Structure formats: structure tokens, C-alpha cells
Amino acid sequence: MHLHLTNSKSRRKERFEPIDPTNVRLYLCGPTVYDRAHLGNARPVLVFDVLYRLLTHIYGDDHVTYVRNFTDVDDKINATALARKEAGAAGSLEDLVHERSNETIGWYHADMDALGALRPNHEPRATQYVTQMVEMTQILIDKGFAYAKDGHVLFRVREYDRYGALSGRSVDDMIAGARVEVAPFKEDPMDFVLWKPSDDELPGWDSPWGRGRPGWHIECSAMAKALLGDEFDIHGGGNDLTFPHHENEIAQSCCANDTDRMAQVWLHNEMLQVEGKKMSKSLGNFFTVRDLLDKGVPGEVIRFVMLSTHYRKPMDWTEKKAEEAATTLRKWRAITQDTDTGPIPEAIIATLSDDLNTAGALAELHRFAAAGDAGSLKAGASVLGLLDDTLGGWDIVQVDLSSFADQLSEVRAKAMETKDFSEVDKLKQALTDAGVEVRMSKDGVELVPGAGFDASKLEGMA
Numbered sequence: 001m002h003l004h005l006t007n008s009k010s011r012r013k014e015r016f017e018p019i020d021p022t023n024v025r026l027y028l029c030g031p032t033v034y035d036r037a038h039l040g041n042a043r044p045v046l047v048f049d050v051l052y053r054l055l056t057h058i059y060g061d062d063h064v065t066y067v068r069n070f071t072d073v074d075d076k077i078n079a080t081a082l083a084r085k086e087a088g089a090a091g092s093l094e095d096l097v098h099e100r101s102n103e104t105i106g107w108y109h110a111d112m113d114a115l116g117a118l119r120p121n122h123e124p125r126a127t128q129y130v131t132q133m134v135e136m137t138q139i140l141i142d143k144g145f146a147y148a149k150d151g152h153v154l155f156r157v158r159e160y161d162r163y164g165a166l167s168g169r170s171v172d173d174m175i176a177g178a179r180v181e182v183a184p185f186k187e188d189p190m191d192f193v194l195w196k197p198s199d200d201e202l203p204g205w206d207s208p209w210g211r212g213r214p215g216w217h218i219e220c221s222a223m224a225k226a227l228l229g230d231e232f233d234i235h236g237g238g239n240d241l242t243f244p245h246h247e248n249e250i251a252q253s254c255c256a257n258d259t260d261r262m263a264q265v266w267l268h269n270e271m272l273q274v275e276g277k278k279m280s281k282s283l284g285n286f287f288t289v290r291d292l293l294d295k296g297v298p299g300e301v302i303r304f305v306m307l308s309t310h311y312r313k314p315m316d317w318t319e320k321k322a323e324e325a326a327t328t329l330r331k332w333r334a335i336t337q338d339t340d341t342g343p344i345p346e347a348i349i350a351t352l353s354d355d356l357n358t359a360g361a362l363a364e365l366h367r368f369a370a371a372g373d374a375g376s377l378k379a380g381a382s383v384l385g386l387l388d389d390t391l392g393g394w395d396i397v398q399v400d401l402s403s404f405a406d407q408l409s410e411v412r413a414k415a416m417e418t419k420d421f422s423e424v425d426k427l428k429q430a431l432t433d434a435g436v437e438v439r440m441s442k443d444g445v446e447l448v449p450g451a452g453f454d455a456s457k458l459e460g461m462a
């Protein structure tokens, strides 16, 4: 059995052969740490988490190196720090910038942990690799691929004849379709920034081109090189990063390192959407992972919903999907409660090896559940990071809601006679507050625990 992945570079599903099977190397572009992650930001993390789990299963725990960076050089981080300083916060601006990044990284860890995403082997912060970024920029200048002008350093896109190969577009097409900035310090509007000057009061680093800071793209090229080498196996991110970010990473790395490729496989997830549009900060159509967790949706339910659509397809988050996931997980948790994990079923590995078919793997788990094969269910689920004892926020106490349904029927019957519905309303409210959906019809009362169901809120009421 072999792992196959769709390589964005060839636009084909290819058999995966690691460069070095004793050290399979992955890089995922991480978040810019200026604010809470929205649900869309969690998608690449969960896709890579399953990939990481699958690769460690195939090649061994100590034979996979997974790097995900933090971009902690950013105007919005600086803006928050400045606002805090102006509001009288203690410490230098530099301290406040650092404080903001640390705070956001803490949130990110808490949120992704709650989704059961394993921590990567390395989580470099851009600010720790500025020396390497300056070095790489200097190499590009020395080779004629970049030039310095007015405190800026720019990459000369027309010098790299393979530019555009990843997205399969010509430079001219890309210029036509992109918002490329024309600036007096650019030889060509297509050229992109490797280094730019920094204001005196903002964070900056000394460089041969004056005090400044790195551009976003060079950050990933330098961190990937430092931790994974000149060429590595799989590079990923959302497909919104293909152009220009990944195209620029390839240009920088290949030209600086004299290589034909940066990564052998480029893996891109499709977008999480809201009414047909990418969920994004700039469109304002987002909610955060924390919003959902705070509403009582267990991390495991979020994870299940995200994995129920193949990573190369766009998807929506819906309440209905969350309800269904919660129902399934509650059932599976009940089945596997006292079960020892069995051997990992081949069917799960085979399905995931077919381009990370997570939806297919969930269908396999449904089959194990239907057949009452609790050992395979638990073992198979572990590769997807599900049914894990460490996943919190999840009430697995099996409550019998039937006594509440009886109670509600009784009070309702009484209220029909007295015409005083206050007791009915009170009980209904208590159930709703505990995350139970109350359905009343003339045929009776039906109670359905929702994704945010919290059994502890019903204690002492029956």
C-alpha cells in the first residue's frame, strides 16, 4: 500500500516517496499572530494533523519532522502594542509587541489543542530567524536575483524563469490578475519585497540595507531551510497562499539554494466558506474557534465536522453538521467506553493513504460501529485524532433524557387544564440552557441533545 497525495505542482495525484524515509519533512505556513484564529484557519492545521499522524504511522514516530511557523512580524501586532502604549501600558513598545505575540500564540495553542491537533516538532517564530533571512537576502542580491533600493530589497521576478510554475500561470497573466503594487523603488511592478525599512519607533533589525524588517515570504524560506534543509518533502497551506506567497517562497529558496525545487509535494486545502465566500478576517464573515468552544461545542465535534469533507473541496460550517457529529461521537464514545484499542485497521490506513480521504475513513468507522467492532472503531478513530481521552469539553456521561421528557409531558398536560404554562416554560428553558433541543408536538415530547449539550446543568433536576 502506498500513500498518494495530490500535488498542486503537477495538479495530479502522485505516489509519495519521501526524499529520506528516516526523516520525512513537512512545512505548514502558520498563522500571523495578531488575533484569535478563525475556524477557516483551523482547516490546514487539521488536514496536516491527520497527515502527520498518518506519516508517523507509516514511517515511525521518530522519522517525521513537522514544522509550523508563527509569523510574529506584522503591522497589526504593532498596532495593538502601540494602542496599549498610548493607553498607558507599562514597558517599551518592543516589550508590548512581544507581549501581544505571546498572548496570541498562547490562544492559538489552547484553541488548536482543544481540536486535538498535535503540536509540531518545531514552531519557529519569524523574529528568531531574522539573521537567516538577512543572509538569504544577501545571497539573492549577490546572485543577481535581488536588488536594494531606498532601504528596500526586492526580488527580481523576471530573472527567475520558472516563476508561476506552481500556479501554472505566466507572469503577465499574474500581473493582470493580481493587485501588484507599483512603487518608485521597484524596477518592475511584479518584484516583491524581501526586506523593507522600519519606522524608528517600530520593531526593526540592523541589516546591510539599514534598519528594517523582513518581508513575509522570506520568513518561510529562511525558517524552512534552517529546520528542514534546502529541499524537503511536503509544503502546505490553504490554496489562498498558492499565489503569491508560495510562488515567492519557491523563487527565493530555489534561487538562493541552487535547487530545482523547494518541496517535492505542495499540498493545498480548499477554503472553509460562509455563504459561498472564503471565511476571512478582511471580509469580516468569520467566527473564531474560541467562539464555538465557548458556546459549548466540543473540540472533537469541530474536528469531526472539518474532517467530514475532503481537504480539496470547499466546505461550510453548519449547526446541522455539528449536531450530527455530536450524535455520532456520543454513540461512538458509548460503544468504546470500556474497550481496549485494537490493532489499527488496514482499511483506515488504505483510505487515508488515498489522498487523505478523511470522509471515507469516517465512513469506515461508521461501519465498525454498526458491526459492533469497538476495538477497530477506537483504533481507527485514533488515526483521525478522534475518541481520544484527552479531548476535553466533552460530556460523555450517559444521561437518560427520557425522565425529563416524561416530566415535561406531565407538566404540559396539567397546564392544558389550568392554562398556566409557567412550569412548562421553566422546564423548557432549563433544558434549552443545558443544550437540549426541545421538540413538542401533539404526539408528545422529544428531547435531542445538541452539540453544546452539558449534562451537568441538569443535575438535581430529575
Ligand SMILES: Nc1ncnc2c1ncn2[C@@H]1O[C@H](COP(=O)(O)OP(=O)(O)OP(=O)(O)O)[C@@H](O)[C@H]1O
Pocket: 029, 030, 031, 032, 039, 040, 041, 042, 043, 044, 236, 237, 238, 239, 240, 241, 269, 270, 271, 272, 273, 278, 279, 280, 281, 282
Ligand atoms: N477560510 C479559510 N479556509 C481554510 N483555510 C484558511 C481560510 N482562511 C485562511 N486559511 C489558512 O489559514 C492559514 C493561516 O493564514 P493567515 O494567518 O494568513 O490567515 P489570516 O490572515 O488570519 O486569515 P484571513 O485569510 O482571514 O485574513 C493559512 O494556511 C491560510 O491559507
Ligand SMILES: [Zn+2]
Pocket: 028, 029, 030, 220, 245, 249
Ligand atoms: Zn509560508
